[in-house]
Amino acid sequence: MALKSLKSISNKKIDFKQVNFSVFQEAWNIFLFSTAFGILFNLFYSNGIELKYVPPKSLHLQEILKSTKSPPTSPGWNFRASSPNIQSPFFQPTPAQDTLPRLSLSGAKDRFDRKSSIFLDARSPDEYKEGHIPGALSFYADQFDEIAPQILPQLTDKTKEIIAYCHGSSCDLSIHLAQKLIEQGYTNVKVFFGGWPEWKKAGYPINTGSNP
Amino acid sequence: MKLKKNRDANWKKIIYSLARLASGSILLCASLDKLSDPDKFSKMIENYHLLPMSLVPLAAVVIPWLEFFTGLFLAVGFKWRGASLLYCGLMAVYSFSLTWNLLNGVEMNCGCFSMDSTEKISWLTVGRDLGFLVLGLLTLFAPDTYAAFDSLLDRLWISLKTSAPLKNR
Numbered sequence: 001m002a003l004k005s006l007k008s009i010s011n012k013k014i015d016f017k018q019v020n021f022s023v024f025q026e027a028w029n030i031f032l033f034s035t036a037f038g039i040l041f042n043l044f045y046s047n048g049i050e051l052k053y054v055p056p057k058s059l060h061l062q063e064i065l066k067s068t069k070s071p072p073t074s075p076g077w078n079f080r081a082s083s084p085n086i087q088s089p090f091f092q093p094t095p096a097q098d099t100l101p102r103l104s105l106s107g108a109k110d111r112f113d114r115k116s117s118i119f120l121d122a123r124s125p126d127e128y129k130e131g132h133i134p135g136a137l138s139f140y141a142d143q144f145d146e147i148a149p150q151i152l153p154q155l156t157d158k159t160k161e162i163i164a165y166c167h168g169s170s171c172d173l174s175i176h177l178a179q180k181l182i183e184q185g186y187t188n189v190k191v192f193f194g195g196w197p198e199w200k201k202a203g204y205p206i207n208t209g210s211n212p
Numbered sequence: 213m214k215l216k217k218n219r220d221a222n223w224k225k226i227i228y229s230l231a232r233l234a235s236g237s238i239l240l241c242a243s244l245d246k247l248s249d250p251d252k253f254s255k256m257i258e259n260y261h262l263l264p265m266s267l268v269p270l271a272a273v274v275i276p277w278l279e280f281f282t283g284l285f286l287a288v289g290f291k292w293r294g295a296s297l298l299y300c301g302l303m304a305v306y307s308f309s310l311t312w313n314l315l316n317g318v319e320m321n322c323g324c325f326s327m328d329s330t331e332k333i334s335w336l337t338v339g340r341d342l343g344f345l346v347l348g349l350l351t352l353f354a355p356d357t358y359a360a361f362d363s364l365l366d367r368l369w370i371s372l373k374t375s376a377p378l379k380n381r
Contacts, residue, residue: 027298029294107316109317
């Protein structure tokens with residue numbers, strides 16, 4: 001199609017024989033030169049990176065429990081949106097959070113149908129009981145350190161796709177959960193930003209109770 | 213009649229030259245932000261989930277420089293046909309990776325021109341890359357272009373070979 005339009009632009013003057021073996025050789029030479037230059041530059045560049053892949057640091061769970069104690073929360077004073085009706089005025093995605101891959105509703109449904117991913121519900125256990133995506137594990141992001149020892153042993157394959165969700169775009173629990181999982185060395189974590197409200201609104205299957 | 217034909221040929225050559233300059237500039241602009249921060253770029257590549265993890269750091273180091281030199285060579289017209297073949301290859305890979313992620317329902321930062329921009333991948337970005345690909349194909353199959361460093365080298369080479377002054381040729 002593109003070639004046809006190209007042909008019409010040039011009024012049959014384009015000569016496809018222009019692209020001969022020497023053109024491929026030129027391209028290959030540029031490729032080799034750029035590769036060698038890039039690797040050499042990286043060696044001497046102050047912001048250079050390790051060429052061998054190093055997975056994100058995975059701390060032992062006991063170390064996490066020792067080092068990161070979550071601040072005590074008073075009942076009734078939770079600034080995060082913890083129900084679909086409360087909009088969080090404090091949450092603004094920072095550039096770091098914004099680099100997390102997001103899933104659309106169709107993307108989440110597709111993975112749900114294929115049973116290819118693990119869904120994690122980052123909302124509170126009470127909200128999880130009221131309704132959740134079937135098969136999703138309850139992993140309240142605000143109590144990561146307490147829940148991690150029960151859930152993380154079930155997530156042995158760190159390359160398997162994990163999808164975190166919460167109350168939709170007004171909620172940052174799924175982002176916090178995703179970031180903490182990435183810190184633990186999980187390499188394929190995505191956030192379903194539409195979350196529970198979008199899933200429910202679409203009329204997709206739901207489960208109630210504390211069982212996945 | 214002959215004059216009109218010559219004028220037409222000139223216009224076409226100008227269009228091919230502009231296509232070459234534009235595609236070179238696009239790639240040069242796209243490379244600059246990635247060159248300075250390979251670590252951030254490697255995270256971008258990781259998000260696309262198209263390469264094995266072991267190849268991600270190497271790709272993060274090589275791709276920006278590949279874009280830079282391909283863009284530079286296209287802009288100045290040095291080995292421009294080989295460079296435009298690489299340009300087309302890069303654009304085809306980018307369009308494919310965007311389409312793949314969109315079809316899988318993934319919404320993420322494009323990282324196409326600036327890694328700090330919040331531009332998300334969309335069918336619009338796929339269309340844009342395909343437009344860039346057409347520009348590259350136009351350059352690749354162009355019979356000739358103006359202001360190419362290659363032509364200057366050719367002329368120099370011929371003049372040296374025949375030992376004739378450059379301006380007399």
